[in-house]
Amino acid sequence: MFSYSVAHWAAFFTAALLLNLTPGPDMAYVLAHSLRRGRRAGFVAMGGVWTGAFVHVVLAALGLSAVLASSAAAFALVKYLGAAYLVWLGIQAWRASGEAMPQTPVAAVSARATFGRGVLVAALNPKVAMFFLAFLPQFVVPGAGPVAAQLFLHGCLIIVVAAFVEPPMVWFAATFAQRLRSNVRVQRWLDRALGSLFIALGARLAVASRT
Numbered sequence: 001m002f003s004y005s006v007a008h009w010a011a012f013f014t015a016a017l018l019l020n021l022t023p024g025p026d027m028a029y030v031l032a033h034s035l036r037r038g039r040r041a042g043f044v045a046m047g048g049v050w051t052g053a054f055v056h057v058v059l060a061a062l063g064l065s066a067v068l069a070s071s072a073a074a075f076a077l078v079k080y081l082g083a084a085y086l087v088w089l090g091i092q093a094w095r096a097s098g099e100a101m102p103q104t105p106v107a108a109v110s111a112r113a114t115f116g117r118g119v120l121v122a123a124l125n126p127k128v129a130m131f132f133l134a135f136l137p138q139f140v141v142p143g144a145g146p147v148a149a150q151l152f153l154h155g156c157l158i159i160v161v162a163a164f165v166e167p168p169m170v171w172f173a174a175t176f177a178q179r180l181r182s183n184v185r186v187q188r189w190l191d192r193a194l195g196s197l198f199i200a201l202g203a204r205l206a207v208a209s210r211t
Helices: 006-021 025-037 039-062 065-070 072-096 108-123 126-139 147-178 184-206
Strands: none
Touching: 006 126, 006 147, 025 039, 025 072, 025 108, 025 147, 025 184, 039 108, 039 126, 039 147, 072 108, 072 184, 126 147
């Protein structure tokens, strides 16, 4: 069971690495919190995004992601919810522009909110579900085990690869932002840039198609 060749894993981990290096709403969310509120908030946001991605892994393994691929109504519903949420995050960032960056670690209640929003950013992106549905089956090997188990294994390993890619990004982004805490003007433009990025990502998601 789960017998794969070296070539199989080489191809898979290369693809998984490239996937995790590709910018998207999840990466933008993690970096936004790292820049705005420091390492701890960045890591909390990262955990939320990973949890949301895990939801898609489970759905792909269970075959439920196929519903988004076959149902225009289901895809549109999730798409517009996700787009609206990203735009809302962007507006929140614009409203916060110019406020002083927090000097103390993120509070427990705020950490829960940051984590929960990260889950939603990833879980409400139907393009992620479509990607898993198209990507994971390519690495299913006949006779290597139940298809659902293989899909689940490879989906989880994509998140494991993220654990090697995203933490350094959080660290460097937070270190960079720490040097800017005393410059309110830079903070203001940073917030506006992040807000604009979320709004643009939301708009792009809103016009995305299932193909």
